[in-house]
Amino acid sequence: MYFLAHDNSQCRHYFTGEFIFDIKYVYITENQSVGMSVRETWATRVGFILAATGSAVGLGNIWRFPFLTGESGGAAFLVVYLLLVLLVGLPVLLVEFVIGRRSNRNPIGAFDELNHSQWKFAGAVGALAGFIILSYYSVVGGWVIQYLIASFSGGYGTEAQAFFMSTASGPTTVAFHAVFMALVAGIVALGVRNGLEKAATVMVPSVIVLLVGLAIYGSTLGGASEAYQYYLYPDMSTLLSDAVSVLPAAAGQAFFTLSLGMGVMITYSSYLGEDRNLLRDSGLIVVIDTGIAILAGLVVFPFLFTQGVTPGEGGAGAIFISLAGAFNGLPAGELLGGVFFFMLLLAALSSAFSIFEVVVSFTIDTFEISRVRASVILAVIIFALGIPTALDLTYLDTYDKFANNILLILGGLLLSLFIGLSGSTPPMPATNSRKAASRAGSARSGSTPSATSCRPS
Ligand code: TRP
Numbered sequence: 001m002y003f004l005a006h007d008n009s010q011c012r013h014y015f016t017g018e019f020i021f022d023i024k025y026v027y028i029t030e031n032q033s034v035g036m037s038v039r040e041t042w043a044t045r046v047g048f049i050l051a052a053t054g055s056a057v058g059l060g061n062i063w064r065f066p067f068l069t070g071e072s073g074g075a076a077f078l079v080v081y082l083l084l085v086l087l088v089g090l091p092v093l094l095v096e097f098v099i100g101r102r103s104n105r106n107p108i109g110a111f112d113e114l115n116h117s118q119w120k121f122a123g124a125v126g127a128l129a130g131f132i133i134l135s136y137y138s139v140v141g142g143w144v145i146q147y148l149i150a151s152f153s154g155g156y157g158t159e160a161q162a163f164f165m166s167t168a169s170g171p172t173t174v175a176f177h178a179v180f181m182a183l184v185a186g187i188v189a190l191g192v193r194n195g196l197e198k199a200a201t202v203m204v205p206s207v208i209v210l211l212v213g214l215a216i217y218g219s220t221l222g223g224a225s226e227a228y229q230y231y232l233y234p235d236m237s238t239l240l241s242d243a244v245s246v247l248p249a250a251a252g253q254a255f256f257t258l259s260l261g262m263g264v265m266i267t268y269s270s271y272l273g274e275d276r277n278l279l280r281d282s283g284l285i286v287v288i289d290t291g292i293a294i295l296a297g298l299v300v301f302p303f304l305f306t307q308g309v310t311p312g313e314g315g316a317g318a319i320f321i322s323l324a325g326a327f328n329g330l331p332a333g334e335l336l337g338g339v340f341f342f343m344l345l346l347a348a349l350s351s352a353f354s355i356f357e358v359v360v361s362f363t364i365d366t367f368e369i370s371r372v373r374a375s376v377i378l379a380v381i382i383f384a385l386g387i388p389t390a391l392d393l394t395y396l397d398t399y400d401k402f403a404n405n406i407l408l409i410l411g412g413l414l415l416s417l418f419i420g421l422s423g424s425t426p427p428m429p430a431t432n433s434r435k436a437a438s439r440a441g442s443a444r445s446g447s448t449p450s451a452t453s454c455r456p457s
Contacts, residue, residue, distance in 0.1 A: 042271050045281070052259075052268050052285050053204055058351030059140055060257040061293040062207070062344060066300040067318040068253055070311030072246050074230040076239035078297070080250040085290055089254040092412040093265055093282045095419045100269030101278070106361045107263025110270070116422055122414035123362070126262030129407035130359045133262070134352060135385035136399045138184065140316075141348045142176030142390070143167050144341055147320060151327070151338035160307070160325035164317040173390040178383055184352045185379035188360055189372045203346040207292060210340055214326075215298040223305025230311065231301045252404035257289055261408030261415075264354045267361065299323075316396055356382075 042048035069077045103110035108123035146167045150156050157163040167173065218224060239246060255261045269278075296319070303322035304311055314321050327337035356378070363374040388395040 045276065048268070048272060048276075049281055049284055050201055050204065052265065052281075053288050054347075054350035055259045055264050055268065055354035056257060056285055056289040056351070057204060057207065057292050058347045059137060059144075059344070060253070060351070061289060062211075062296045062347065063140060063316075063319045064256065065253060065293040066297050066311075067314060067316055068249055069231070069297055070301075070304070070314055070318055072249050073235070073238050073242055074311065075232055075234035076236065076242070077246055077250060078231065078294075079234045080239065080246055081253055082290070084250050084254040085258070085286060088251065088412075089258045089260065090282055090286050092255070092260050092416060093258055093286065094278055095412075095415050096260065096263070096265035097269040097272075097278045097282060098419065099415065100266035101272045101276070103266075104270045106270070106365055107266040107358060108362050109365055110266055111418075114422070116418065119414070119418050119422075122411060122418060123263055123266075125407055125414065126411040127359055127362050129262045129403045129411060130355045131382060131385060132399050132403040132407070133256075134184075134355045134359070135382050136389045136396050137348070137352055137355065138181045138382065139173065139177045139386050139389045139396070141180035141184075141345070141352060142173060142178075143320060144345045144348055145176050145179060146172070147324065148338060148341040148345055150324075151334050151341055155334050156324035156328060156337070158328070160321045160328065161309070161317070163324060164320045167320070168317060169391055169393050174387055177386050177390045180348075180352070181379050181383045181386070183349060184356050185375045187349070187353055188356050189375035203343060203350060204288065204292075207343050207347055208295070210343055211292065211295040211299055214323075214340070215295055215302075217330075218299050218302035218326075221302045221306040223307070224302040227301035227305040230305070231297050248405040248409075251409055252401070255408040255412055256404045257293060258286065259351070259354060261411035262355070263358050263411075266415075267358055268354070316393065 042051070065081075069081075099107075099110050099114070103113040105113045106123075107126055108120050111117055111119040111123060147156065150163075150167075218227075259265060300319055300322050301311060303326045304314055304318060307322065307325045309318075309321060311318065323337070323340065327333035327340075330336060356375075359378055359382075360371065360374045363369065363378060364371055367374075369377075389399060
């Protein structure tokens with residue numbers, strides 16, 4: 001495809017099959033490196049949904065959700081969590097999608113674009129949450145890599161709990177935290193979003209198939225009925241007495257699992273065209289994400305009960321302890337374990353990537369440094385932030401509660417307030433130009449219309 005040089009004082013739209021570009025600075029030919037300010041758009045609705053689902057489905061569903069449910073009283077927690085996903089998570093997801101699609105910008109730049117610069121701090125709260133979350137997310141990602149390696153090199157030892165403790169903290173944990181962070185930064189620095197989009201295509205269905213298989217196997221175990229009783233039949237009296245701790249935990253989880261409150265979904269929807277039915281897309285993402293979390297509980301609890309581990313006691317190690325114990329006892333357990341932890345690693349990477357992308361794009365825009373440099377510097381900072389967690393598990397809880405139960409919820413609240421208070425703001429001229437591009441695009445290319453902005457992304 002060829003583009004012609006053109007001055008940067010006005011925008012023009014270039015139609016190239018599936019994509020439409022609004023181009024401000026253009027100086028490429030087919031063989032030259034790209035030196036223009038272009039915002040790509042998702043080629044298809046499925047591509048967008050998969051990328052957003054790839055961000056949403058991650059350690060939050062398979063690792064965090066079961067252990068939180070275990071710590072917070074089982075089925076009662078599940079009920080509150082489902083209510084919050086529906087009543088708060090879905091609307092906030094829509095809020096983020098609307099801000100991103102309307103502004104076509106990163107979560108902080110979006111407020112400039114929408115002429116509400118005074119709200120930029122809402123984006124900054126999200127960026128801060130991103131640093132903290134990724135710092136410990138990467139430590140847990142390092143555990144997954146260690147379990148993956150163990151699957152292929154002699155298994156997880158005879159004592160699943162002891163094996164977890166030796167994996168979860170210490171110098172080796174720091175080293176694997178570095179490996180995970182390097183993987184995330186490497187991918188983001190290369191800008192290979194397509195790679196992850198493709199990974200998500202394989203990852204989401206594979207995770208579902210594996211979890212369904214494991215849940216069916218779990219249902220045959222001795223502890224299954226006790227586990228279902230615990231996980232699926234809420235005891236409303238404990239719910240009322242524990243409301244003070246259950247509510248923030250469930251709200252934090254609803255935000256964490258849907259990647260809300262820190263601008264990931266603003267960024268992803270900034271690559272959207274105008275004609276999407278955002279409610280339908282959000283609904284689908286919520287259903288897939290919640291379904292995978294529920295399924296993870298159906299796997300973890302039968303295994304935990306069968307091994308005699310009380311759910312609350314497993315803590316952050318619940319999924320690792322229960323599954324390693326289970327895989328140890330299965331005929332082809334190590335192979336199955338290897339496949340499972342590989343999927344978990346993909347899921348973790350595509351989520352970590354989305355968090356890192358927000359922080360990187362914000363840094364590039366604010367400090368005007370290159371993507372590679374921003375990725376390296378930020379990876380080092382986030383790695384350093386994660387070291388305490390990698391050396392001492394108790395930090396994980398502190399970081400996790402502060403970032404999720406406070407910062408993410410604050411971020412989501414601010415974004416919702418922003419939409420509520422500025423709902424009467426007339427559309428920006430840029431929006432109109434995008435709409436025109438979008439309409440023209442659908443007419444010319446016959447493909448799903450997609451539109452972009454003239455502004456640097
Ligand atoms: N949703 C992801 C998970 O469940 C984690 C995640 C990705 C996230 N992006 C986020 C959490 C943004 C909070 C904010 O594992």
